[in-house]
Amino acid sequence: MKIINNPAKQTWSSLCKRAVINENSLQETVRTILNDVKLNKDKALTKYAQLLDNVSLNSFKVTEEEIAEAKKLVSEELQQAIQLAKSNIETFHNSQKEAPKKITTTRGVTCWRKNVAIEKVGLYIPGGSAPLFSTILMLGVPAKIAGCKEIILCTPPNKEGAINPAILYTASLVGITQIFKAGGAQAIGAMAYGTETIPNVYKILGPGNQFVTKAKELIQQQGVAIDMPAGPSEVLVIADETSNPVFVAADLLSQAEHGADSQAILVTTSDKVAQNVAAEVNKQLEELPRRELAKKAIKNSFTVVLNSSEKCIQFSNEYAPEHLIIASEKASEYVGGIINAGSVFLGNYSCESAGDYASGTNHTLPTNGYAKNYSGVSLDSFVKKITFQEVTKEGITAIGKSIEIMAEAEGLQAHKNAITVRLKELNN
Amino acid sequence: MKIINNPAKQTWSSLCKRAVINENSLQETVRTILNDVKLNKDKALTKYAQLLDNVSLNSFKVTEEEIAEAKKLVSEELQQAIQLAKSNIETFHNSQKEAPKKITTTRGVTCWRKNVAIEKVGLYIPGGSAPLFSTILMLGVPAKIAGCKEIILCTPPNKEGAINPAILYTASLVGITQIFKAGGAQAIGAMAYGTETIPNVYKILGPGNQFVTKAKELIQQQGVAIDMPAGPSEVLVIADETSNPVFVAADLLSQAEHGADSQAILVTTSDKVAQNVAAEVNKQLEELPRRELAKKAIKNSFTVVLNSSEKCIQFSNEYAPEHLIIASEKASEYVGGIINAGSVFLGNYSCESAGDYASGTNHTLPTNGYAKNYSGVSLDSFVKKITFQEVTKEGITAIGKSIEIMAEAEGLQAHKNAITVRLKELNN
Numbered sequence: 001m002k003i004i005n006n007p008a009k010q011t012w013s014s015l016c017k018r019a020v021i022n023e024n025s026l027q028e029t030v031r032t033i034l035n036d037v038k039l040n041k042d043k044a045l046t047k048y049a050q051l052l053d054n055v056s057l058n059s060f061k062v063t064e065e066e067i068a069e070a071k072k073l074v075s076e077e078l079q080q081a082i083q084l085a086k087s088n089i090e091t092f093h094n095s096q097k098e099a100p101k102k103i104t105t106t107r108g109v110t111c112w113r114k115n116v117a118i119e120k121v122g123l124y125i126p127g128g129s130a131p132l133f134s135t136i137l138m139l140g141v142p143a144k145i146a147g148c149k150e151i152i153l154c155t156p157p158n159k160e161g162a163i164n165p166a167i168l169y170t171a172s173l174v175g176i177t178q179i180f181k182a183g184g185a186q187a188i189g190a191m192a193y194g195t196e197t198i199p200n201v202y203k204i205l206g207p208g209n210q211f212v213t214k215a216k217e218l219i220q221q222q223g224v225a226i227d228m229p230a231g232p233s234e235v236l237v238i239a240d241e242t243s244n245p246v247f248v249a250a251d252l253l254s255q256a257e258h259g260a261d262s263q264a265i266l267v268t269t270s271d272k273v274a275q276n277v278a279a280e281v282n283k284q285l286e287e288l289p290r291r292e293l294a295k296k297a298i299k300n301s302f303t304v305v306l307n308s309s310e311k312c313i314q315f316s317n318e319y320a321p322e323h324l325i326i327a328s329e330k331a332s333e334y335v336g337g338i339i340n341a342g343s344v345f346l347g348n349y350s351c352e353s354a355g356d357y358a359s360g361t362n363h364t365l366p367t368n369g370y371a372k373n374y375s376g377v378s379l380d381s382f383v384k385k386i387t388f389q390e391v392t393k394e395g396i397t398a399i400g401k402s403i404e405i406m407a408e409a410e411g412l413q414a415h416k417n418a419i420t421v422r423l424k425e426l427n428n
Numbered sequence: 429m430k431i432i433n434n435p436a437k438q439t440w441s442s443l444c445k446r447a448v449i450n451e452n453s454l455q456e457t458v459r460t461i462l463n464d465v466k467l468n469k470d471k472a473l474t475k476y477a478q479l480l481d482n483v484s485l486n487s488f489k490v491t492e493e494e495i496a497e498a499k500k501l502v503s504e505e506l507q508q509a510i511q512l513a514k515s516n517i518e519t520f521h522n523s524q525k526e527a528p529k530k531i532t533t534t535r536g537v538t539c540w541r542k543n544v545a546i547e548k549v550g551l552y553i554p555g556g557s558a559p560l561f562s563t564i565l566m567l568g569v570p571a572k573i574a575g576c577k578e579i580i581l582c583t584p585p586n587k588e589g590a591i592n593p594a595i596l597y598t599a600s601l602v603g604i605t606q607i608f609k610a611g612g613a614q615a616i617g618a619m620a621y622g623t624e625t626i627p628n629v630y631k632i633l634g635p636g637n638q639f640v641t642k643a644k645e646l647i648q649q650q651g652v653a654i655d656m657p658a659g660p661s662e663v664l665v666i667a668d669e670t671s672n673p674v675f676v677a678a679d680l681l682s683q684a685e686h687g688a689d690s691q692a693i694l695v696t697t698s699d700k701v702a703q704n705v706a707a708e709v710n711k712q713l714e715e716l717p718r719r720e721l722a723k724k725a726i727k728n729s730f731t732v733v734l735n736s737s738e739k740c741i742q743f744s745n746e747y748a749p750e751h752l753i754i755a756s757e758k759a760s761e762y763v764g765g766i767i768n769a770g771s772v773f774l775g776n777y778s779c780e781s782a783g784d785y786a787s788g789t790n791h792t793l794p795t796n797g798y799a800k801n802y803s804g805v806s807l808d809s810f811v812k813k814i815t816f817q818e819v820t821k822e823g824i825t826a827i828g829k830s831i832e833i834m835a836e837a838e839g840l841q842a843h844k845n846a847i848t849v850r851l852k853e854l855n856n
Contacts, residue, residue, distance in 0.1 A: 081830035105516035105788035360533035402509035
């Protein structure tokens, strides 16, 4: 790993820049697919399944039999692990529920917010080599707690038209309403517009490749909400002399194995820590099955040595990492300074893997510096916060005159009149 | 107002469709302006101020002297009205603060969320005939409560290069950091990219014309967050025999005066209420200074008569109104059924004007049916919710094995290894 010693502050922002993807042709391709799905619905899905996923599908909807069959194929051990993770995720997301608080702002004027579930949501789970059943927990559990009525899931099948059993098991466990065999931009289009088989939804969440990401961006402009903009995954580890270089190296590599475009950044006050971690990274790298990917990611990554822990936190805030690990026995001392991060892991035993699977926090987080302006997925992602107000006769008498004055000053006479007719009635 | 009697349920969704704006050429125009501002910064702003707002500006930044001068021009009466509104908005948005709640999901595994302010936000306030100082309260007050460090405001000046005194007074009252004379898509570009004078921000909020809306949509794709997608303002009133037709008509018209594309929908179980309100609308319309606009809006609006209050709420949920007024003495009976709405006004004295200015709720709300999947602006709009977790030795011992099993099943060996190295250390 490249080590950069005490970079001047003016250079930080360029160090923190993420790679930019050239995507001109991508937009046109995805737009074509979306329009096709909008127009030709299931027929278009069948075509793209054949064309892009190389599979002939008679039906997109996963049957009860397929789900029952899948359950038999998931080991007891894995089922229990998934159940433990689900339980922790439930506990944490349950704690995010908010009861309406009625607030009197002026006597006779009561205001409150009520969280109401988004009725129909769609989850996207990518296919490929790794079956990301953990992401079903992260999206399905809060959707269920929020009370979403329709929670559908789209995921691409393999060439035999089957879906990984662990995905079906987990989807059934969390209570997904309907599961469909559909992947890529076409699946996003199906959930945005609806087809004969797949219902349209109001919000689409979940990770995906560049086609999926672009499709989500485009349908967002058409009024369907999405979880957040996406980018490659990343971790920033702040390590001091109380950290364990073996742990830090393992954490950096667990990020690096996601893909060649992942970034794993080490920030430390200690040159010795930097050297030890670099040596450990090289050693552990050789043992990894996905080492070719991880090597490329490490090449895009770097270590920064800075001369104070304050500067380490400042650098991290500038980078705004998706995952921030404070690898230190004194982790709690860093907490107050953290401004921009998706999810934070405190202390030498809080590894990113814990949050990726089972600590209870959500692993769908803002990447690409978006931690400066976006939150990760939470119960909030599945509700609208509707405001209510109840103004009594006493209330309108107290605030009516002020409203009349302001409406008049804004040139909105009818707004004023809505108050005037009420005050007049009360004075009769 | 057109009255539709007991429309069949299959026709509801077409009744609820909003007008679609054709915007092909708009996108290209706005993209050109944004690119120009990105490249030429202040120079581009000067050019567009001349070209589009017909004003020569030497400097964009509003000075302390201009603010002090403005204060003298705002009547004592208006100042007090604005202060009352500010106080109520503060009370309600203060109640939205959340203290971190530490949750133990498994012994030794503690998770919590901490709300941290978005550091830099930009507010846009349109110019034109009505100086919308009330929107400064709605955006500036929660930004200040959240703790945003930089809260800038852009608003177009008049041809003399001046800004309406009530806008400057209110901006100064809520503690806006810097005020700039810039309007339209170019102002959005300036806040997104930064210029020599105007700092870039991470999130842009506030209403605007179609150029501003399109610019916000485009910069959102470039990583700057926005409050929500925008559309014309709208109200849906549910009225029963306990409502007051004079009040209902005044409320419908207060919506209609916003613009020709505004919608004001009446839903009622009573044909008599429908007739009485229609007559009152025609009567009050003639008195309004903005009656030409309001007449056009009323033409695009309609009344629906349905045969039960349940159906009225169902229709409202299908429409998903920005503002929902329950004009009834039995308003509380309707609350449980409300699924899709931006802000709800309960009872005959809770008019929309109250929420527009001074009840304490926010008036920046989802339009265009977006109440199905978006919330209005609140304190949440100005913070990121960062998750934290602290896993102790005991904690990793409890959940480590499950994480190893899941990581292995997802084919992520390095994720598993981050646990393995820790468990190994603990077993030594």
